[in-house]
Amino acid sequence: MKFFIDTANLNDIAEAEALGVLDGVTTNPSLMAKEGITGAENILNHYKKICDLVEGDVSAEVIATDYDGMIKQGEELAALHPQIVVKLPMIADGVKACKYFSDKGIKTNVTLIFSAGQALLAAKAGATYVSPFLGRLDDISTDGLNLISEMRLIYDNYGFTSKILAASVRNTMHVINCAKLGSDVMTGPLSSITGLLNHPLTDSGLAKFLEDYKKGN
Numbered sequence: 001m002k003f004f005i006d007t008a009n010l011n012d013i014a015e016a017e018a019l020g021v022l023d024g025v026t027t028n029p030s031l032m033a034k035e036g037i038t039g040a041e042n043i044l045n046h047y048k049k050i051c052d053l054v055e056g057d058v059s060a061e062v063i064a065t066d067y068d069g070m071i072k073q074g075e076e077l078a079a080l081h082p083q084i085v086v087k088l089p090m091i092a093d094g095v096k097a098c099k100y101f102s103d104k105g106i107k108t109n110v111t112l113i114f115s116a117g118q119a120l121l122a123a124k125a126g127a128t129y130v131s132p133f134l135g136r137l138d139d140i141s142t143d144g145l146n147l148i149s150e151m152r153l154i155y156d157n158y159g160f161t162s163k164i165l166a167a168s169v170r171n172t173m174h175v176i177n178c179a180k181l182g183s184d185v186m187t188g189p190l191s192s193i194t195g196l197l198n199h200p201l202t203d204s205g206l207a208k209f210l211e212d213y214k215k216g217n
C-alpha cells in the first residue's frame with residue numbers, strides 16, 4: 001500500500017520523506033489555508049515546492065465547480081510539474097472533467113467520495129485515484145471502512161484500474177485497516193504514519209538490549 005501524506009506543511013512532508021516511506025502528497029484548499037498559503041500565485045508556487053520535496057504524485061485541487069473552469073485550472077496545475085495530479089470534486093462537471101483529463105493522459109484524483117455509486121462513476125470516468133473519505137464517514141457514525149471494502153469488490157469485479165486512495169485517514173488503525181482491506185493508497189497526517197512506529201515493548205526491549213550491552217563492555 002502506498003503512503004501519501006495529507007498536508008501542505010513542508011516540514012511534515014520533509015519528515016515523512018526522510019523516513020523513506022513516502023509515496024506522494026495530497027492537499028486540499030483547507031490544508032493550504034491552514035498553512036497560510038493564499039492567493040492563486042502563492043498556491044501554485046507552494047505546489048512546486050512540494051513537488052521538489054518528494055518524488056511521487058502530488059494532488060492539487062481545482063477550485064472551480066464548472067466544467068470549463070475545472071479544465072482551465074486543471075491544465076494550469078498539470079503544466080506546473082509532471083508530478084501533479086489534478087484533484088476534482090465528485091460532482092457532474094467533475095466527472096466530465098475527469099473523463100477529459102483521463103483521455104488526455106493527465107492523472108486525476110476524484111475527491112469527496114462518500115458512496116460506492118460515486119466511486120463507480122469516478123472509475124468509469126477513468127480516474128487515476130478515487131478518494132473515499134474514511135474519517136468524515138466515521139464522524140457521522142457511518143462505517144468508512146465498509147466503503148473501502150465495497151470499492152475493492154467493485155473495482156476487482158470489473159478490473160477497473162483506478163486506485164483506491166483512502167482519504168480522511170485520521171489514525172494508525174485507519175491505516176492498518178485500509179491495508180487489510182486492500183486499499184491501494186492511504187493519505188493521512190504525519191502522525192498516522194509515525195504512529196505506526198510505536199510499541200512499548202520495542203522501547204523496553206531496546207532499553208534492555210542497551211543496558212545488557214553496557215554491562216558486558
Ligand code: E4P
Nearest residue numbers: 006026027028136167168169
Ligand atoms: C483528501 O485528499 C483530503 O485532503 C483529506 O484526506 C480530508 O481529510 P479530513 O477529513 O481529515 O479533513
